[in-house]
Amino acid sequence: MTIADRWLLPDGMDEVLPPQASRMEELRRALLDLYHTCGYDQVMPPPVEFLDSLLTGTGSDLALQTFKLIDQASGRLMGISADVTPQVARMDAHSMKHQGPVRLCYCTNVLRATADQHQGGRSPVQVGVELFGHAGLESDLEILNLALASLVAAGATEIHLALGHIGIYRSLVEAADLDPDEEKTLFAALELKSPGDLAAFVHDSVADPSLAGMFMALGRLHGAPEILEEAFVAFSGAPPAVGEALEELAALRRGVCAQHPEVALYVDLAELRGYAYHTGMMFSAYVPHYGQSLAKGGRYDDTGRAFGRARPATGFSMDLKLLATLAQSEVPWGGVWAPAEGAGLQDAITRLRQQGERVVQALPGQLTGPMDHRCDRFLDRHEGDWRVLPLT
Numbered sequence: 316m317t318i319a320d321r322w323l324l325p326d327g328m329d330e331v332l333p334p335q336a337s338r339m340e341e342l343r344r345a346l347l348d349l350y351h352t353c354g355y356d357q358v359m360p361p362p363v364e365f366l367d368s369l370l371t372g373t374g375s376d377l378a379l380q381t382f383k384l385i386d387q388a389s390g391r392l393m394g395i396s397a398d399v400t401p402q403v404a405r406m407d408a409h410s411m412k413h414q415g416p417v418r419l420c421y422c423t424n425v426l427r428a429t430a431d432q433h434q435g436g437r438s439p440v441q442v443g444v445e446l447f448g449h450a451g452l453e454s455d456l457e458i459l460n461l462a463l464a465s466l467v468a469a470g471a472t473e474i475h476l477a478l479g480h481i482g483i484y485r486s487l488v489e490a491a492d493l494d495p496d497e498e499k500t501l502f503a504a505l506e507l508k509s510p511g512d513l514a515a516f517v518h519d520s521v522a523d524p525s526l527a528g529m530f531m532a533l534g535r536l537h538g539a540p541e542i543l544e545e546a547f548v549a550f551s552g553a554p555p556a557v558g559e560a561l562e563e564l565a566a567l568r569r570g571v572c573a574q575h576p577e578v579a580l581y582v583d584l585a586e587l588r589g590y591a592y593h594t595g596m597m598f599s600a601y602v603p604h605y606g607q608s609l610a611k612g613g614r615y616d617d618t619g620r621a622f623g624r625a626r627p628a629t630g631f632s633m634d635l636k637l638l639a640t641l642a643q644s645e646v647p648w649g650g651v652w653a654p655a656e657g658a659g660l661q662d663a664i665t666r667l668r669q670q671g672e673r674v675v676q677a678l679p680g681q682l683t684g685p686m687d688h689r690c691d692r693f694l695d696r697h698e699g700d701w702r703v704l705p706l707t
Contacts, residue, residue, distance in 0.1 A: 422440065480560040594617070
Protein backbone atom coordinates (compact mmCIF):
# COMPACT_ATOMS: atom_id res chain seq x y z
CA MET A 316 0.00 0.00 0.00
CA THR A 317 1.35 3.40 -0.95
CA ILE A 318 1.27 6.45 1.28
CA ALA A 319 -1.51 7.84 -0.88
CA ASP A 320 -3.68 4.77 -0.16
CA ARG A 321 -3.19 4.54 3.58
CA TRP A 322 -6.33 6.53 4.28
CA LEU A 323 -8.50 3.88 2.65
CA LEU A 324 -10.85 1.85 4.86
CA PRO A 325 -12.01 -1.72 4.22
CA ASP A 326 -15.24 -2.05 2.26
CA GLY A 327 -18.26 -1.57 4.50
CA MET A 328 -16.28 0.10 7.29
CA ASP A 329 -16.84 3.76 8.01
CA GLU A 330 -15.65 6.43 10.38
CA VAL A 331 -17.95 8.88 12.11
CA LEU A 332 -16.85 12.51 12.03
CA PRO A 333 -18.20 15.72 13.52
CA PRO A 334 -21.00 16.69 13.62
CA GLN A 335 -22.47 13.19 13.11
CA ALA A 336 -20.54 11.76 16.05
CA SER A 337 -22.13 14.33 18.35
CA ARG A 338 -25.55 13.55 16.94
CA MET A 339 -25.01 9.82 17.55
CA GLU A 340 -23.96 10.39 21.15
CA GLU A 341 -26.94 12.68 21.77
CA LEU A 342 -29.28 10.04 20.33
CA ARG A 343 -27.61 7.20 22.26
CA ARG A 344 -28.26 9.03 25.52
CA ALA A 345 -31.85 9.83 24.56
CA LEU A 346 -32.64 6.21 23.65
CA LEU A 347 -31.02 4.69 26.73
CA ASP A 348 -32.86 7.22 28.88
CA LEU A 349 -36.11 6.23 27.14
CA TYR A 350 -35.47 2.56 27.83
CA HIS A 351 -34.57 3.32 31.44
CA THR A 352 -37.91 5.05 31.98
CA CYS A 353 -39.62 1.92 30.65
CA GLY A 354 -37.81 -0.34 33.12
CA TYR A 355 -35.04 -1.70 30.86
CA ASP A 356 -31.63 -2.25 32.48
CA GLN A 357 -28.54 -1.64 30.39
CA VAL A 358 -26.02 -4.42 29.73
CA MET A 359 -22.62 -4.33 28.03
CA PRO A 360 -21.73 -7.61 26.31
CA PRO A 361 -18.09 -8.39 25.50
CA PRO A 362 -16.86 -7.74 21.95
CA VAL A 363 -15.53 -11.32 21.60
CA GLU A 364 -16.90 -14.66 22.81
CA PHE A 365 -16.25 -18.32 22.11
CA LEU A 366 -17.72 -19.20 18.76
CA ASP A 367 -20.02 -21.99 19.97
CA SER A 368 -21.73 -19.45 22.24
CA LEU A 369 -22.14 -16.72 19.61
CA LEU A 370 -23.55 -19.09 16.99
CA THR A 371 -26.04 -20.85 19.26
CA GLY A 372 -29.79 -20.46 18.87
CA THR A 373 -30.52 -16.98 17.56
CA GLY A 374 -26.95 -16.67 16.38
CA SER A 375 -26.98 -19.73 14.10
CA ASP A 376 -27.73 -17.54 11.07
CA LEU A 377 -24.68 -15.40 11.80
CA ALA A 378 -21.93 -17.84 10.81
CA LEU A 379 -21.12 -16.02 7.57
CA GLN A 380 -21.22 -12.61 9.26
CA THR A 381 -18.90 -13.50 12.13
CA PHE A 382 -15.16 -12.81 12.08
CA LYS A 383 -13.35 -15.78 13.61
CA LEU A 384 -10.02 -15.94 15.45
CA ILE A 385 -8.07 -18.25 17.74
CA ASP A 386 -7.89 -17.55 21.46
CA GLN A 387 -4.17 -17.71 22.24
CA ALA A 388 -4.92 -18.55 25.88
CA SER A 389 -7.17 -21.58 25.32
CA GLY A 390 -6.69 -22.53 21.66
CA ARG A 391 -10.46 -22.34 21.13
CA LEU A 392 -12.20 -20.55 18.28
CA MET A 393 -13.63 -17.15 19.17
CA GLY A 394 -15.90 -14.85 17.24
CA ILE A 395 -16.29 -11.08 17.16
CA SER A 396 -19.88 -10.19 17.95
CA ALA A 397 -21.95 -9.59 14.82
CA ASP A 398 -25.29 -9.37 16.64
CA VAL A 399 -25.91 -8.56 20.30
CA THR A 400 -29.16 -10.52 20.66
CA PRO A 401 -27.63 -13.99 21.26
CA GLN A 402 -25.23 -12.47 23.78
CA VAL A 403 -28.05 -10.86 25.74
CA ALA A 404 -29.99 -14.15 25.61
CA ARG A 405 -26.95 -15.87 27.17
CA MET A 406 -26.83 -13.21 29.89
CA ASP A 407 -30.48 -13.75 30.78
CA ALA A 408 -30.27 -17.54 30.71
CA HIS A 409 -26.90 -18.11 32.35
CA SER A 410 -25.43 -15.00 33.97
CA MET A 411 -28.51 -13.46 35.54
CA LYS A 412 -30.95 -16.34 36.08
CA HIS A 413 -33.72 -14.04 37.31
CA GLN A 414 -37.25 -15.34 37.69
CA GLY A 415 -40.10 -13.57 35.94
CA PRO A 416 -39.82 -10.96 33.17
CA VAL A 417 -36.41 -9.38 32.58
CA ARG A 418 -36.00 -6.22 30.49
CA LEU A 419 -32.55 -5.49 29.08
CA CYS A 420 -31.22 -2.82 26.71
CA TYR A 421 -27.85 -2.20 25.08
CA CYS A 422 -25.90 0.04 22.72
CA THR A 423 -22.62 -1.33 21.44
CA ASN A 424 -20.44 -1.76 18.36
CA VAL A 425 -20.62 -4.97 16.37
CA LEU A 426 -18.50 -6.15 13.47
CA ARG A 427 -19.66 -8.15 10.47
CA ALA A 428 -17.67 -10.09 7.90
CA THR A 429 -20.42 -9.42 5.35
CA ALA A 430 -22.88 -6.57 5.13
CA ASP A 431 -26.36 -7.14 6.54
CA GLN A 432 -28.72 -6.86 3.57
CA HIS A 433 -31.49 -5.58 5.86
CA GLN A 434 -29.57 -2.94 7.79
CA GLY A 435 -26.43 -2.38 5.74
CA GLY A 436 -22.82 -1.79 6.76
CA ARG A 437 -20.26 -4.03 8.42
CA SER A 438 -19.63 -1.97 11.56
CA PRO A 439 -23.00 -0.84 12.92
CA VAL A 440 -23.56 0.50 16.40
CA GLN A 441 -26.36 -1.80 17.50
CA VAL A 442 -28.95 -0.44 19.90
CA GLY A 443 -31.98 -2.33 21.07
CA VAL A 444 -34.01 -3.99 23.80
CA GLU A 445 -34.91 -7.56 24.73
CA LEU A 446 -37.73 -8.73 27.00
CA PHE A 447 -37.35 -12.23 28.48
CA GLY A 448 -39.67 -14.38 30.55
CA HIS A 449 -43.10 -13.46 29.19
CA ALA A 450 -44.88 -15.19 26.32
CA GLY A 451 -48.00 -13.05 26.19
CA LEU A 452 -49.27 -10.61 23.64
CA GLU A 453 -48.64 -7.75 26.06
CA SER A 454 -44.85 -8.11 25.85
CA ASP A 455 -44.92 -8.18 22.03
CA LEU A 456 -47.03 -5.02 22.01
CA GLU A 457 -44.66 -3.36 24.49
CA ILE A 458 -41.73 -4.10 22.17
CA LEU A 459 -43.58 -2.84 19.10
CA ASN A 460 -44.58 0.42 20.76
CA LEU A 461 -41.07 0.94 22.17
CA ALA A 462 -39.53 0.44 18.73
CA LEU A 463 -41.87 3.05 17.28
CA ALA A 464 -41.16 5.42 20.18
CA SER A 465 -37.43 4.98 19.49
CA LEU A 466 -37.88 6.02 15.87
CA VAL A 467 -39.93 9.05 16.89
CA ALA A 468 -37.21 10.02 19.38
CA ALA A 469 -34.68 9.79 16.55
CA GLY A 470 -36.71 12.21 14.44
CA ALA A 471 -38.48 9.75 12.14
CA THR A 472 -41.69 10.80 10.42
CA GLU A 473 -44.02 8.92 8.07
CA ILE A 474 -43.17 5.60 9.73
CA HIS A 475 -44.35 2.45 7.94
CA LEU A 476 -44.60 -0.71 10.04
CA ALA A 477 -44.59 -4.12 8.34
CA LEU A 478 -46.07 -6.81 10.57
CA GLY A 479 -46.06 -10.58 10.13
CA HIS A 480 -46.18 -13.87 12.02
CA ILE A 481 -43.90 -16.81 11.19
CA GLY A 482 -46.28 -19.23 12.93
CA ILE A 483 -48.69 -19.14 9.98
CA TYR A 484 -46.08 -20.40 7.53
CA ARG A 485 -44.70 -22.97 9.97
CA SER A 486 -48.16 -24.41 10.69
CA LEU A 487 -49.08 -24.77 7.02
CA VAL A 488 -45.75 -26.42 6.17
CA GLU A 489 -46.23 -28.89 9.02
CA ALA A 490 -49.79 -29.67 7.91
CA ALA A 491 -48.63 -30.29 4.33
CA ASP A 492 -45.85 -32.63 5.56
CA LEU A 493 -43.34 -31.17 3.09
CA ASP A 494 -39.87 -32.66 2.76
CA PRO A 495 -36.83 -30.34 3.07
CA ASP A 496 -36.43 -29.87 -0.70
CA GLU A 497 -40.11 -29.06 -1.12
CA GLU A 498 -40.03 -26.57 1.69
CA LYS A 499 -36.93 -24.94 0.19
CA THR A 500 -38.78 -24.46 -3.10
CA LEU A 501 -41.83 -23.04 -1.31
CA PHE A 502 -39.68 -20.73 0.78
CA ALA A 503 -37.98 -19.31 -2.32
CA ALA A 504 -41.28 -18.69 -4.09
CA LEU A 505 -42.77 -16.85 -1.11
CA GLU A 506 -39.60 -14.89 -0.41
CA LEU A 507 -39.52 -13.68 -4.03
CA LYS A 508 -43.26 -12.94 -4.01
CA SER A 509 -43.50 -14.95 -7.24
CA PRO A 510 -47.10 -16.08 -7.95
CA GLY A 511 -45.98 -18.20 -10.90
CA ASP A 512 -43.37 -20.13 -8.93
CA LEU A 513 -45.79 -20.54 -6.03
CA ALA A 514 -48.53 -21.88 -8.32
CA ALA A 515 -46.10 -24.34 -9.91
CA PHE A 516 -44.97 -25.59 -6.50
CA VAL A 517 -48.53 -26.02 -5.22
CA HIS A 518 -49.51 -27.90 -8.38
CA ASP A 519 -46.57 -30.30 -8.08
CA SER A 520 -46.26 -30.78 -4.31
CA VAL A 521 -49.56 -30.10 -2.48
CA ALA A 522 -52.25 -32.72 -3.14
CA ASP A 523 -54.77 -31.48 -0.58
CA PRO A 524 -56.98 -28.89 -2.35
CA SER A 525 -57.68 -27.03 0.89
CA LEU A 526 -54.00 -26.65 1.76
CA ALA A 527 -53.19 -25.78 -1.84
CA GLY A 528 -55.63 -22.88 -1.63
CA MET A 529 -54.13 -21.74 1.66
CA PHE A 530 -50.61 -21.65 0.26
CA MET A 531 -51.81 -19.60 -2.70
CA ALA A 532 -53.61 -17.26 -0.29
CA LEU A 533 -50.44 -16.94 1.79
CA GLY A 534 -48.61 -15.61 -1.24
CA ARG A 535 -51.10 -12.84 -1.94
CA LEU A 536 -52.08 -11.79 1.58
CA HIS A 537 -49.95 -8.70 2.03
CA GLY A 538 -51.08 -5.10 2.11
CA ALA A 539 -53.23 -2.83 4.26
CA PRO A 540 -54.28 -4.11 7.72
CA GLU A 541 -57.71 -4.96 6.35
CA ILE A 542 -56.03 -7.93 4.67
CA LEU A 543 -56.42 -9.71 8.01
CA GLU A 544 -60.17 -9.92 7.48
CA GLU A 545 -59.60 -11.77 4.22
CA ALA A 546 -57.04 -13.99 5.95
CA PHE A 547 -59.54 -15.17 8.56
CA VAL A 548 -61.76 -16.38 5.71
CA ALA A 549 -58.94 -17.88 3.63
CA PHE A 550 -57.53 -19.84 6.59
CA SER A 551 -60.81 -20.85 8.21
CA GLY A 552 -59.94 -24.52 7.70
CA ALA A 553 -56.30 -24.21 8.74
CA PRO A 554 -54.73 -25.74 11.87
CA PRO A 555 -55.73 -23.93 15.11
CA ALA A 556 -52.28 -22.33 15.42
CA VAL A 557 -52.93 -20.31 12.24
CA GLY A 558 -56.11 -18.81 13.67
CA GLU A 559 -54.28 -18.02 16.92
CA ALA A 560 -51.53 -16.22 14.97
CA LEU A 561 -54.12 -14.16 13.07
CA GLU A 562 -55.81 -13.23 16.34
CA GLU A 563 -52.45 -12.07 17.69
CA LEU A 564 -51.81 -9.92 14.62
CA ALA A 565 -55.27 -8.39 14.89
CA ALA A 566 -54.68 -7.54 18.56
CA LEU A 567 -51.23 -6.09 17.81
CA ARG A 568 -52.75 -4.00 15.05
CA ARG A 569 -55.31 -2.57 17.47
CA GLY A 570 -52.65 -1.87 20.08
CA VAL A 571 -50.30 -0.10 17.68
CA CYS A 572 -53.11 1.98 16.19
CA ALA A 573 -54.21 3.04 19.68
CA GLN A 574 -50.77 4.32 20.71
CA HIS A 575 -49.35 5.33 17.32
CA PRO A 576 -52.25 6.28 15.04
CA GLU A 577 -49.84 8.20 12.81
CA VAL A 578 -47.98 5.02 11.80
CA ALA A 579 -48.90 3.42 8.46
CA LEU A 580 -49.39 -0.31 9.08
CA TYR A 581 -48.68 -3.01 6.52
CA VAL A 582 -49.36 -6.72 7.01
CA ASP A 583 -47.38 -9.44 5.22
CA LEU A 584 -48.36 -12.99 6.14
CA ALA A 585 -45.57 -14.47 4.00
CA GLU A 586 -42.74 -12.44 5.55
CA LEU A 587 -39.97 -14.99 6.13
CA ARG A 588 -37.08 -12.82 7.30
CA GLY A 589 -35.42 -14.44 10.29
CA TYR A 590 -37.24 -17.72 9.68
CA ALA A 591 -34.42 -19.69 11.32
CA TYR A 592 -34.98 -18.15 14.76
CA HIS A 593 -38.26 -16.23 14.92
CA THR A 594 -41.12 -18.12 16.56
CA GLY A 595 -44.00 -15.64 16.46
CA MET A 596 -44.73 -12.09 15.43
CA MET A 597 -42.10 -10.24 13.36
CA PHE A 598 -41.84 -6.64 12.29
CA SER A 599 -39.76 -4.14 10.36
CA ALA A 600 -40.10 -0.36 10.42
CA TYR A 601 -39.34 1.91 7.45
CA VAL A 602 -39.36 5.60 6.61
CA PRO A 603 -39.32 7.24 3.16
CA HIS A 604 -36.00 7.63 1.35
CA TYR A 605 -34.35 4.75 3.24
CA GLY A 606 -33.98 1.51 1.30
CA GLN A 607 -33.71 -0.71 4.37
CA SER A 608 -35.55 -1.11 7.63
CA LEU A 609 -34.56 1.17 10.48
CA ALA A 610 -35.81 -1.22 13.15
CA LYS A 611 -36.50 -4.92 13.03
CA GLY A 612 -37.49 -7.48 15.61
CA GLY A 613 -39.98 -10.01 16.83
CA ARG A 614 -40.45 -13.03 19.05
CA TYR A 615 -37.72 -15.67 19.37
CA ASP A 616 -38.74 -17.97 22.23
CA ASP A 617 -36.46 -20.58 23.84
CA THR A 618 -33.15 -19.15 22.59
CA GLY A 619 -31.74 -19.60 26.08
CA ARG A 620 -32.28 -23.37 25.89
CA ALA A 621 -28.72 -23.81 24.59
CA PHE A 622 -27.45 -22.08 27.74
CA GLY A 623 -29.48 -24.26 30.08
CA ARG A 624 -32.66 -22.23 30.49
CA ALA A 625 -35.35 -21.87 27.83
CA ARG A 626 -37.24 -18.59 28.14
CA PRO A 627 -39.81 -16.70 26.08
CA ALA A 628 -38.16 -13.73 24.39
CA THR A 629 -39.07 -10.76 22.22
CA GLY A 630 -37.14 -7.66 21.18
CA PHE A 631 -35.82 -5.40 18.45
CA SER A 632 -32.59 -3.80 17.28
CA MET A 633 -31.49 -0.78 15.24
CA ASP A 634 -28.29 0.72 13.85
CA LEU A 635 -27.50 3.94 15.71
CA LYS A 636 -25.43 5.22 12.77
CA LEU A 637 -28.40 4.95 10.47
CA LEU A 638 -30.82 6.39 13.02
CA ALA A 639 -28.60 9.42 13.53
CA THR A 640 -29.05 10.42 9.88
CA LEU A 641 -32.81 10.87 10.33
CA ALA A 642 -32.56 14.35 11.79
CA GLN A 643 -29.73 16.30 10.26
CA SER A 644 -29.73 18.90 12.99
CA GLU A 645 -27.06 21.54 13.02
CA VAL A 646 -24.39 21.22 15.68
CA PRO A 647 -25.30 23.83 18.30
CA TRP A 648 -23.39 27.02 17.53
CA GLY A 649 -21.97 28.62 20.59
CA GLY A 650 -19.03 28.73 22.90
CA VAL A 651 -16.61 31.02 24.61
CA TRP A 652 -13.22 31.74 23.05
CA ALA A 653 -10.46 32.17 25.60
CA PRO A 654 -6.99 33.59 24.94
CA ALA A 655 -3.90 31.47 25.36
CA GLU A 656 -2.77 33.12 28.59
CA GLY A 657 -3.52 35.75 31.15
CA ALA A 658 -3.58 36.30 34.91
CA GLY A 659 -6.44 34.38 36.55
CA LEU A 660 -7.51 33.01 33.15
CA GLN A 661 -7.56 29.33 34.13
CA ASP A 662 -9.80 30.01 37.13
CA ALA A 663 -12.23 31.89 34.88
CA ILE A 664 -12.25 29.06 32.33
CA THR A 665 -12.83 26.46 35.06
CA ARG A 666 -15.79 28.40 36.46
CA LEU A 667 -17.41 28.70 33.04
CA ARG A 668 -16.96 24.99 32.29
CA GLN A 669 -18.44 24.08 35.66
CA GLN A 670 -21.48 26.12 34.63
CA GLY A 671 -21.80 23.97 31.50
CA GLU A 672 -20.26 26.44 29.07
CA ARG A 673 -18.20 25.23 26.15
CA VAL A 674 -14.86 27.04 26.37
CA VAL A 675 -12.18 26.76 23.68
CA GLN A 676 -8.80 28.06 24.73
CA ALA A 677 -6.42 29.29 22.06
CA LEU A 678 -2.99 27.75 21.81
CA PRO A 679 0.15 29.83 21.42
CA GLY A 680 0.76 30.67 17.77
CA GLN A 681 -2.69 29.43 16.67
CA LEU A 682 -3.81 30.91 13.36
CA THR A 683 -7.52 30.02 13.56
CA GLY A 684 -9.96 32.13 15.52
CA PRO A 685 -13.24 31.87 17.43
CA MET A 686 -15.49 31.59 14.38
CA ASP A 687 -13.46 28.59 13.15
CA HIS A 688 -14.24 26.83 16.43
CA ARG A 689 -17.98 27.68 16.58
CA CYS A 690 -17.58 30.28 19.33
CA ASP A 691 -19.98 33.22 19.51
CA ARG A 692 -18.47 34.91 22.57
CA PHE A 693 -15.03 35.59 23.97
CA LEU A 694 -13.32 36.11 27.32
CA ASP A 695 -12.06 39.63 27.88
CA ARG A 696 -10.07 40.92 30.85
CA HIS A 697 -11.30 44.23 32.18
CA GLU A 698 -9.99 45.90 35.32
CA GLY A 699 -8.57 42.65 36.62
CA ASP A 700 -11.71 40.56 36.01
CA TRP A 701 -12.56 38.20 33.17
CA ARG A 702 -15.91 38.76 31.51
CA VAL A 703 -17.75 37.10 28.63
CA LEU A 704 -18.59 39.39 25.73
CA PRO A 705 -20.34 38.72 22.42
CA LEU A 706 -18.34 38.65 19.25
CA THR A 707 -18.91 41.75 17.12
